[in-house]
Amino acid sequence: MDLISEVAATLSKEYEKVPKKLKIIDVFLLFQLLTALVQVCYVGLVGTFPFNSFLAGFISCVGSFVLTVCLRIQCNFENKDFKDIHPERAFAEYTVGILLLHLVVITFVG
Amino acid sequence: MTGKSGVAISPLVLDSIGVKFSTKQLEILLRIAILSSTCLLAFSVRLFSVLRYESVIHEFDPYFNYRATLVLANKGYYEFWNWFDHESWYPLGRIVGGTVYPGLMWTAANLYWLLQLVTLTASLREVCVLTAPLFAALTAMLGYALGAEIRDRQTGLLAAALLAICPGYISRSVAGSFDNEGVAIFALLLTFYFFIKAVNSGSIAWSVAASLAYFYMASAWGGYVFVINLVPLYVVVMLLSGRFSERLYIAYSVFYIMGMLLAMQIRFIGFQHVQSGEHSMAMVTFALLQVYMLLAWIKARIADPAKFRLVMRLIVAAAGALGMAALGAAVLTGKISPWTGRFYALLDPTFAKEHIPIIASVSEHQPTTWSSFFFDLHMLMLLVPTGVHFCFKRLTDANVFLILYAMCSFYFAGVMVRLMLVTAPAMVLLSSIAISAMLTTYCQQLRAPAAPAAKLVKSGGKSGGSAGNHLEGQREVAAGMTVGIFILLSFFVRHSTWVTAEAYSSPSIVLAAKQSDGSRMLFDDFREAYYWLRHNTPEDAKVMSWWDYGYQISVMANRTILVDNNTWNNTHIATVGRALCSSEEDAYYIMRGLDVDYVLVVFGGLTGFASDDINKFLWMVRIGAGVFPDIREADYLNQGEYRIDKEAPASFLNSLAYKLSFYRFGQIMTEHGKPTGFDRVRNVEIGNKDFELDYMEEAFTSANWIVRVYKVKDLDNRW
Numbered sequence: 001m002d003l004i005s006e007v008a009a010t011l012s013k014e015y016e017k018v019p020k021k022l023k024i025i026d027v028f029l030l031f032q033l034l035t036a037l038v039q040v041c042y043v044g045l046v047g048t049f050p051f052n053s054f055l056a057g058f059i060s061c062v063g064s065f066v067l068t069v070c071l072r073i074q075c076n077f078e079n080k081d082f083k084d085i086h087p088e089r090a091f092a093e094y095t096v097g098i099l100l101l102h103l104v105v106i107t108f109v110g
Numbered sequence: 111m112t113g114k115s116g117v118a119i120s121p122l123v124l125d126s127i128g129v130k131f132s133t134k135q136l137e138i139l140l141r142i143a144i145l146s147s148t149c150l151l152a153f154s155v156r157l158f159s160v161l162r163y164e165s166v167i168h169e170f171d172p173y174f175n176y177r178a179t180l181v182l183a184n185k186g187y188y189e190f191w192n193w194f195d196h197e198s199w200y201p202l203g204r205i206v207g208g209t210v211y212p213g214l215m216w217t218a219a220n221l222y223w224l225l226q227l228v229t230l231t232a233s234l235r236e237v238c239v240l241t242a243p244l245f246a247a248l249t250a251m252l253g254y255a256l257g258a259e260i261r262d263r264q265t266g267l268l269a270a271a272l273l274a275i276c277p278g279y280i281s282r283s284v285a286g287s288f289d290n291e292g293v294a295i296f297a298l299l300l301t302f303y304f305f306i307k308a309v310n311s312g313s314i315a316w317s318v319a320a321s322l323a324y325f326y327m328a329s330a331w332g333g334y335v336f337v338i339n340l341v342p343l344y345v346v347v348m349l350l351s352g353r354f355s356e357r358l359y360i361a362y363s364v365f366y367i368m369g370m371l372l373a374m375q376i377r378f379i380g381f382q383h384v385q386s387g388e389h390s391m392a393m394v395t396f397a398l399l400q401v402y403m404l405l406a407w408i409k410a411r412i413a414d415p416a417k418f419r420l421v422m423r424l425i426v427a428a429a430g431a432l433g434m435a436a437l438g439a440a441v442l443t444g445k446i447s448p449w450t451g452r453f454y455a456l457l458d459p460t461f462a463k464e465h466i467p468i469i470a471s472v473s474e475h476q477p478t479t480w481s482s483f484f485f486d487l488h489m490l491m492l493l494v495p496t497g498v499h500f501c502f503k504r505l506t507d508a509n510v511f512l513i514l515y516a517m518c519s520f521y522f523a524g525v526m527v528r529l530m531l532v533t534a535p536a537m538v539l540l541s542s543i544a545i546s547a548m549l550t551t552y553c554q555q556l557r558a559p560a561a562p563a564a565k566l567v568k569s570g571g572k573s574g575g576s577a578g579n580h581l582e583g584q585r586e587v588a589a590g591m592t593v594g595i596f597i598l599l600s601f602f603v604r605h606s607t608w609v610t611a612e613a614y615s616s617p618s619i620v621l622a623a624k625q626s627d628g629s630r631m632l633f634d635d636f637r638e639a640y641y642w643l644r645h646n647t648p649e650d651a652k653v654m655s656w657w658d659y660g661y662q663i664s665v666m667a668n669r670t671i672l673v674d675n676n677t678w679n680n681t682h683i684a685t686v687g688r689a690l691c692s693s694e695e696d697a698y699y700i701m702r703g704l705d706v707d708y709v710l711v712v713f714g715g716l717t718g719f720a721s722d723d724i725n726k727f728l729w730m731v732r733i734g735a736g737v738f739p740d741i742r743e744a745d746y747l748n749q750g751e752y753r754i755d756k757e758a759p760a761s762f763l764n765s766l767a768y769k770l771s772f773y774r775f776g777q778i779m780t781e782h783g784k785p786t787g788f789d790r791v792r793n794v795e796i797g798n799k800d801f802e803l804d805y806m807e808e809a810f811t812s813a814n815w816i817v818r819v820y821k822v823k824d825l826d827n828r829w
Contacts, residue, residue, distance in 0.1 A: 004424075007417045014411040051381060055374065063367045069403075070314050070360040085313060093314040097364065100318060104371050 025072045029065060036061035056108040063101045067094055144267050145254060149247040152274035155607065156243040156284045158615035163632075165239050165286070168617040170675050172288035173661040176238050178206065179215045179288075183222050183234050190215070191377075197670045198660065200652050200705070202679065208377040209678065213330030214293050217241065242283040242292030250274040252299040253538065259306055260508045261543055264550070269542040275606040278486035278534030281614045291531055294331030299535055301327050301337055302515070305365060306508045312357030314364055321368035328373040335388050336522070336532060338373075341365065342395035344514050349402060353507060359403050366396050394433070401429045456525050474528040483523075485613075486530050488605045489598050490541040497540030500547040516540055545595060552588035619662070621719065621816075633717060639710070639817035640666035642810050647708060654701065655710035656690070656723055656730065657683055663710065672704060684737035687730035690723075690767040691741065697766040698805040701822050708809060709820045713771040715789040715796075716780060716815040722791065724771050727762075728752060754789060756797040763798040770820055772796050773803060 018026075039057050048054055074090035131139070159168070167176050182190040190212075196203045221244075222237045253273035257266030273279065282291040304320035328334040345362050348354060370383045370392070383389045405422055412418045483491060494516065501509040519533035616622075621633040643653065644667045652670045653663055660674020673683045689700040701709070714722035723730075728743065735741040746752070746762040754768070762768060776787040776799025787796045803820070810819040 003417065003420055007412065007421055010412055010414075010417065011408070052374075055381070055384065056371075059367060059371050063371065066363040066367050067314065070364060073356050073360060074312070074314075085311075090314070093318075097314050097318050097368070100322075101368060101371070104368075104375065108371065108375065 019077075022072055022076060025068060025075075029068055029072075032061050032065040032068065036065070050110060052108055052110050056105045056110070060102065060105040063105075064098065067097045067101065070094070141263065141267065145251065145270060148250050148254075148267075148270045148274050151271075152247040152250045153243045155275055155610055156246060156280060158284070158611050159617050160239070160285045162615065163617055163620050163622075165236060166617055166619060167235065167239060167288050168284070168286040168619060169289075170658060170661050171290075172238075172286070173665040174675065175214055175218075175288050175290070176235070177661070177665050178210060179218045179222075179238055180234060182212075182215050182219045198664055198674050199676075199679065199682065200670050200672050202682065204676065204678070209676070211290055211330055211332065211378060212376065213297070213326060213328075214241075214288070214290050216329070217245075217293050218288070238288045239286045242287050242289075243285050245293050245296045246274070246279070246283045249279070249296045249299060249535075252296065252303055253535065256299060256303050256306070256535075257539060257542055259303065259310070260506075260512055260539065261546065265539075265542050265546040268546055269539050272490070272538045272542055272602075273535060275603060275610075276486075276490070276534050276538050277488070277606050277609040277614065278530045278537070280606070280610050281486065282531050284610070284615055286617055290331040291333075294327060294333060295531060295535065297323060297327035297330050298333070298337060298532070302511070305341060305361060306511055308361035308365065309358055309507050309511070312355075312360050314360060317361050317364035318368055320361070320365045321372060324365065324369040325372035325375075328369075328379060329376050333529075333532060334373070336519070338369070338383075338389055338392050340515060340518055342392045343518070344511050345395050345399060347514060348507070348510065349398070351510070353510070354402065354406070355507075356403075358507070359399055362399060363396065366392055394437075397429070397433060401425065456522055475526050478524050478527045478530060482527060482530065485609065486534070487537055489602050490537045493541035493544040494537055496544035496548075497542075500543050501540070512536065512539055512543075545599075549592065549595060552592050555584055555588040556592065621717075623717075633719075633814050633816060635812035635814050635816035636662065637666060638812045639810060639819060642812075643667035643669055643708070643710075643819065646810070651707040652705050653708045653710055654686060654689070654704070654706040656686070656712075656726060658726070659710065659712065669708075672706065680733070681737050684734045687734035688738055688741060690730050691727070691734060691746065691762075691765045693761075693764045694766055694769060694803065694805050698822070702825075706822050709766075709770060709806065709822065711767065711770045711818050711820075713775075713815055713818055714791045715771070715775060716778065718790040719816055720791050722771070722816075723767055724754065724789075725791065727765075727767055730767065753794070754792050754796055755794040758797050768798065769801060769803060770806070770818060772798070773801075773808060773818075773820075775815075776800055 036058060039054065039061065043054050071090055071094040074085055075087045167173055178190070178193075181193055191207045193206045194203060195206045198204050218234075218238050218241050221241065222232070222234050225232050225237065250270045250273050254266040254270035257263075257269035259266075279295065282289060283295070301320055301323040304316055304323050308316035308320050324334070324337060327337055341362065345358065348358055373379055374381060374383055384393070405425060408421055408425075409418050412421065498513055498516070501513055516533070516536035516539075519529070519536050523530045523533040619636050621635075623631050623633070625631050640663060643651075643663070647653075647669065650670065652672065653667065654672045655663060657673040657675060657677060660671045660676075663669060663671050664674060673679075673686050677683060685700065685704070689697040692700070712719075712722045713724070714720055715724070728746070731741060731743050731746055735743055744750075746759060746765070748757050748759055754762075772787070772789075775789075775796065779786050780788045780790055785795045787799050788794070789796055805823055806820040807823060808818070809821040812818070
């Protein structure tokens with residue numbers, strides 16, 4: 001048990017070292033996860049009809065989550081892999097992805 | 111890399127016309143020349159049937175695709191998307207909008223509209239006939255891009271050239287073969303190319319492009335299931351071999367989510383991405399990748415391995431429990447459907463023959479023979495293991511993907527002949543890697559200055575070309591091997607051209623035979639009969655035939671049909687099969703029940719055409735027996751043997767298919783020295799020669815008796 005609390009303490013200490021920009025992105029990630037959770041609970045209560053609407057909403061949350069994580073990875077200066085991708089370019093691609101995702105989601109919601 | 115040997119083309123020639131090119135410019139020029147001639151080659155080698163016969167649509171399935179494209183081009187997207195076809199599968203009809211892969215029709219219609227826009231008014235039929243060769247040229251370009259991405263530009267050029275003429279790909283993309291695969295292979299390679307680019311660069315844009323290409327693939331062909339299973343398999347293999355990187359995470363996550371969402375827009379696919387067992391691997395891999403990424407991120411934060419192990423165990427246990435619970439609930443409540451018959455037959459090849467005879471009866475679904483492999487791939491088969499070796503020598507993320515693609519598609523090509531087409535690009539890429547790697551080594555050895563014999567021992571670092579030891583006779587071996595590779599490639603070209611000309615260019619709607627004086631005789635019976643139907647029967651006439659000819663009758667005769675190649679309703683096909691193998695009286699009852707006006711049979715006994723209905727008769731019995739237990743295959747066989755002469759059982763000699771095929775044939779003399787009624791396909795004299803038809807009358811027989819149409823008589827006047 002105390003090992004877990006030790007681990008939690010280490011993690012929170014490490015997390016404070018994360019730069020502020022990335023922390024803002026992390027809050028957005030948490031928001032998307034919570035929205036997805038709310039949708040799943042709703043479906044559990046009400047049922048899956050119409051299925052396409054549930055899928056559209058759920059995938060919109062999961063898709064935004066995934067795209068934001070990718071943005072976070074690419075904007076993280078500690079990452080050696082992404083030296084030749086500027087944060088501006090990463091954000092531009094992120095925008096394109098989000099736009100396309102929501103275009104299809106709006107069509108699919110029905 | 112400007113070598114000291116400089117320009118390849120003699121400088122004298124270029125100097126004399128006053129042009130000076132640098133090496134780099136020459137290289138670009140050469141590349142452009144090679145690629146454009148490859149495009150032209152890919153297009154022209156597929157035009158044999160257009161030059162020999164005419165520009166006509168081949169086979170059976172392309173006719174349905176053509177009909178659908180007609181509806182799309184003439185009536186627009188909305189009508190096509192909501193099209194309910196009441197002229198096929200009478201009296202059930204078919205919801206075409208929801209049961210078709212629209213990619214091919216959409217592509218052809220857009221090409222047609224584009225040409226109309228620039229006032230190049232080609233007819234829609236021409237556009238449809240030439241869609242496949244056009245996309246073959248584009249696929250060759252993709253072969254170049256893939257080769258360049260996986261290894262280097264030389265490999266790309268070679269891959270483009272080989273892919274342009276590879277017989278395995280030509281077989282389904284000749285001019286006139288207006289079928290899904292012509293466009294689907296282009297979409298397949300496009301998806302793979304964008305995905306590999308995404309993995310190599312880690313950029314979101316390439317992943318989004320890959321998902322859009324996957325959307326195109328899913329709209330074009332049912333084989334998209336291969337893509338959505340191969341990519342997760344690749345991710346799992348990368349994880350297991352310790353090659354995980356954040357680029358892989360970005361590429362797969364974005365590709366899966368966007369691709370899944372886009373593919374669900376197609377009505378035929380519907381919710382299968384979340385509900386079908388065939389697509390579940392992709393979702394499981396997605397979840398696995400998220401957990402892996404989380405653990406990797408935590409590991410970078412925790413210095414102590416013991417603490418990390420604890421965290422890892424906690425997270426893995428939690429995620430595993432959650433996943434198991436969700437999966438278990440889904441499977442138990444029946445939400446996740448199991449693997450369907452068509453794809454299950456790929457894993458267990460004996461499944462279809464026992465349980466689903468209609469899948470087993472299609473000749474394209476038979477297992478591939480060894481000679482088929484050689485016929486379609488020729489020398490590529492020999493070079494594939496070498497290619498795999500060179501891939502392993504310089505293992506990159508892209509190489510791993512290629513090896514996995516090649517192995518999986520090779521297995522599936524062995525299970526079903528039709529899938530040879532999917533493996534052809536992989537084989538081409540591996541072979542081009544092999545040839546390119548070998549040629550690079552040998553050419554370097556050839557270009558290195560010849561070391562004199564005395565200095566051979568110490569030549570270590572001096573000569574620029576190949577580092578390492580110089581062996582005696584190295585240049586000769588290199589020269590010999592280069593010539594050998596050249597000969598191998600020429601044989602491949604010769605074989606491919608021959609195969610294309612002889613085997614894959616027949617339109618199968620027009621038959622040709624060589625007469626004794628060498629001239630060619632054409633049998634145009636199919637079109638003759640269909641156009642007779644079109645012009646001489648009432649517009650609401652219903653035609654019954656075996657399902658093979660359904661699409662062609664729909665398009666060329668423009669009449670309502672009972673069953674066609676879509677084969678979506680097995681019971682309806684079994685009913686038609688039952689009608690054809692019952693006696694005339696029983697069949698009349700079934701035909702009156704289905705409002706049949708005309709019956710069409712295909713008969714090859716006069717000409718020796720082997721794919722006629724008598725040869726397909728046993729499949730009619732088997733499919734009928736699968737639904738109606740009172741039909742037994744043994745009733746139509748003589749001690750297990752299928753015969754049509756006097757030894758055949760009475761139930762066969764009195765069946766409708768027999769009577770309609772051999773009506774009046776007993777009076778025909780087909781060959782000298784043989785009795786009348788000698789069937790030239792089965793090579794026997796028929797058993798039941800003199801009979802009259804009670805309930806039907808002969809309406810039309812084509813010039814060479816290949817297609818015969820009969821009218822179903824009305825009921826007798828009752829008094």
